Amino acid sequence: MENLPFGRPGRFFKGNLHTHSTNSDGDHGSAEVVDFYHRAGYDFLTISDHFLERYDYPVTDTRALRRDDFTTLIGAELHTGKTLIDEIWHVLAIGLPADFAATGEGEGIVALTRRAADAGAFIGLVHPEWYGLTPDDANIIDSAHAIEVYNHGSQVENDRGYGWSLCDILLNQGRRLSGFATDDAHYLTHDAFGGWIHVRAMSLDPELILESLKAGRYYSSQGPEINDIAIVDDEIVVTCSPAAMISAQGKGARAKFVQGEGLTEGRLPLKRFNEGYIRITVLDAQGRHAWSNPFWIN
DSSP states (O other): OTTOOTTSSSEEEEEEOOBOOTTTTOSSOHHHHHHHHHHTTOSEEEEOOEEOGGGTOOOOOOGGGOBTTBEEEEEEEEOOSBOTTSOBOOEEEESOOTTOOOOOTTOOHHHHHHHHHHTTOEEEEOOHHHHTOOHHHHTTOTTOOEEEEEEHHHHHHHSOOBOHHHHHHHHHTTOOOEEEEEOOBSSSSTTSSSOEEEEEESSSOHHHHHHHHHHTOEEEESSOOEEEEEEETTEEEEEEEEEEEEEEEESTTOEEEEEEEEEEEEEEESTTOOSSEEEEEEEOTTSOEEEEOOEEOO
16 A cells, blocks of 8 residues: 555645646646636646647746745646557656657657656556547556546546546556546636645655655545545545545456445445455545545555
8 A cells, every 4th residue: 555645744735737828729828827726726736738849849837937835847748649549649748857859750659758757757648538548559658657537628528537447447457557637727717626636745846746646645536535545454444525425446346335424434345355456436425526546455
């Protein structure tokens, strides 16, 4: 359970990793976007503009917009080459240097994402349901740290916002990935504030946030809060904000749940989860989810 954030030193910081500005196809300039999230109570943000020639390969540098109580990570949404169903690739890279070089001639998605990872970036495969990303596609990106398991813009606009199905397939194959939620806002209207992450770190230092991202020390949410996940004797004990259901998912069909009104604790038997991974889902009375990252029991 080393990758779980609960009980570790530090505190949780709320952030969004996937947002756009006028440097690509967003409606608002980067300073306005940063101010928008700061006023909404977020602690950090990445503006991840589309890294494409038609936008002059932007890596939106927001370092000058950092404040004592709000920071930014530098990133971009990388695109090159085509998936198995002939869609252009979408891969999030968080923690890029501001001078990350444009895509080279003939540079495919594997080489581009490896170059980003070698430069220190957290690599995420985004909105897989939205554009039909398959496990065969995902398995060529060996530098990936995580799957975007909820993309609010894709959900409210196209009813294709989730990614746990792909993530579970890859976890069942033995890949050790985490899962993150975002809003992918372009307009800062209907597409904003629907999904985010809580990252555990000692401070808002961008390097510490990035380190926790790579280690999977965060959880994702549409609203509910997860306070703790612990193994106590032969049970998984989850404490959270008031919930209607607390459940655990694991390898294959392995799953357990408890239901009730205003649940703030759930105890789930560990016995069924005798190999592979476990992840926790909290569902509140409004139908909103929070998700832990997978953790491995062996």
